Amino acid sequence: VPEPSSVLDSINISGTAISQLCKDPDMKPIGACRTCLVEIEGVRGYPASCSTPISQGMKISTTGNKLDLIRKSVLELTAGMVHSDKDDYKELSRVMESNSISGQVWKSRSREETDASNPIFNIAMDSCILCGRCAQACQTGHQFIGAIDVLGTSNQARIGTFMDKPLLESICTTCGQCLSVCPTGAISTKVEPAVIERTVTTTCPYCGVGCGIKAQVTSDDTIVEMLDDPENDSSLGMLCVKGRFGYTFVHHEDRLTEPLVRRNGSLQRATWDEALDFIADKLLAYEGDSFATLCSAKATNEDGYIQQKFSRLVMQSNHIDHCTRLCHSPSVEAMLASLGSGATSNSYIDYEEAGCLVIIGSDANSNHPVAASRMRSAVVERGAKLIVINPRRIDMCDYADIWLRPRPGTDVALL
Ligand code: SF4
Ligand code: SF4
Ligand code: FES
Structure with a gap:
């Protein structure tokens, strides 16, 4: 296994089945559910495999009389936390079945009301096992937003927002990351998902970040859900509200299809x-000077090449333009002069590793939300300095060490 790895990582690589309700494959261990317990030769007790580092020569058992009994008891207590009228609790149901647990042994305490304030999804505490994955995904696990957390303790513990307000009144951006990691379906869309026939892995059509998306398609070729793609290097399993929920235009009746x-x-x-x-x-x-073309930034480089060829050779016109020449031309000139290239000169990983980030004239949270998550990661995780230069207050100002507000039109003087 690659270093550093946990005991759970090596168990998963070996293909041995073990419950792991609070461990998301793409996030750090939380150690909350205690369903991944193992026995390690020479180690006292039954450690949680997700939070135990693996080392050479370890002898690990995932099953054994006492271990199975303890895990079953933990799972029975976990199952006793939910009490909705659903019969499918997704990963929790599968884990219960594989551990031969049918029905509830323990009666659930009464749970808090469902937060149905968000227009797209609900947070239903009666289906929640308090694993903490949603809060981790919203915070340092993925998005660095921090809209939700585990509030209260003991039998008052619940998922909620700052000041316990409805989700819609919080800083939630409806990115859906919490929904994608919830192992019980406590966080789920208001619309019941349809039966999926196939998955199409592709790239989000919105901004230039190029997030990986996995379209869930029914037998009649309708996209009914969009999942994130943890293997995509641009997005690392993240999506924003547009990529995750903004797919209904594909089948919209107003769309031109012929x-x-x-x-x-x-x-x-x-x-x-x-x-x-x-x-x-x-x-x-x-033909000639009365013809001009204007290309969209949504078009590919190849489309742009064809555009100018068509204009020059077929229409005999050199009046060729592109929308980024209007919005991006000063930066192309400046970057050519200072960096030698008018194109992007760094990768997303550079954001995460930078000591200081300067965001000028951009509202990253709105325009490129997943790239903004990586900038927030640099600030929160590694203490990178952030300077925002923008006359308008943007959400990234909450993370900025310095916010400069030049008068509109004075950028050049400032620089
Ligand atoms: S939708 Fe996104 S921002 Fe809102 S609570 Fe979930 S993870 Fe946080
Ligand atoms: S809502 Fe889902 S992800 Fe969040 S703590 Fe409850 S079960 Fe876990
Ligand atoms: S997966 Fe290890 S404690 Fe939950």
């Missing part, structure tokens, strides 16, 4: 051949 040609004053369906012939006939009248 060419339309205006005939006799109204748009009518056409084949691609008809539409392209129609456009080609019209374009003939604009």
Whole structure:
């Protein structure tokens, strides 16, 4: 196993099944559920394998008379925490089944009311085992937002927000990271998920971060859920509200899915051949200087290449422009002069490893939320300094050591 690894990591690599309700594969161990107990030769008691470092020559047992009995008791107590009318508690149900536990031995205490304030998902305490994965995902496990935490202690413990307000009144960004890690379905979407036929791994179509997404598709080719992709190097299993929940445009009734040609004053369906012939006939009248193209930043480099070729060779026009030349041209010039390249000169890992970050003229939380998480990680985890330069107050100001507010239009003087 790679170093450093835990006993649980090596058990998982060996393919041996063991319950691990509070350990998310992409986050550090919490050590809350005590369902991953093992026996290690020469070690007293039954340590939690997720929080025990592995070392050479360890002899580990995941089963044994006393160990099985202890784990079963822990799982029975855990199962006794939930009392909704659901019959599927996802990972918890699977773990109970594999440990031959059917039904509840212990009666649940009465639980807090469901927080249904968020428009997309609920937090239902009657299905919660207080594993803490959601709070960890919202905090240092992934997003560095900190909207939720485990509040209270003992039989008052619950998942809640600062000042115990409804989630909608908190700093929650509805990124859905908590939902994606919850092992019981206590945090789940208001709409029941449909039966999934296949998964399509692709890239989020929104901003330039390029997060990995896994579209969950039904048998009638409808996307009904979007999951994060922990193996994607750009996003490392994170998504923002747009990537995770903003997929309904794909099947929206207003979306154009075939060419339309205006005939006799109204748009009518056409084949691609008809539409392209129609456009080609019209374009003939604009060859030369009366033709110009403007390319979208959503297009790929290859699309941009084709655009200029089409303009120069077919339409005989050099009037070629691109939307980033308007918003990005000063920075391209400056970066060319100072760094030798007008393109991005660093990777996301550099954000996490930087000693000082300067965010100028950008609202990273809104525009590139997953990249912003990595900047917050640098500040919170490693104490990196953060300077925000923006006339407008942005959320990243909460993490900034210095917030400079130049008057609009005075950036150059400041720099
Ligand atoms: S949706 Fe995101 S921001 Fe909101 S509580 Fe969950 S992890 Fe935190
Ligand atoms: S809501 Fe889910 S993830 Fe959060 S503590 Fe409860 S069971 Fe764990
Ligand atoms: S997975 Fe180890 S204590 Fe929960």
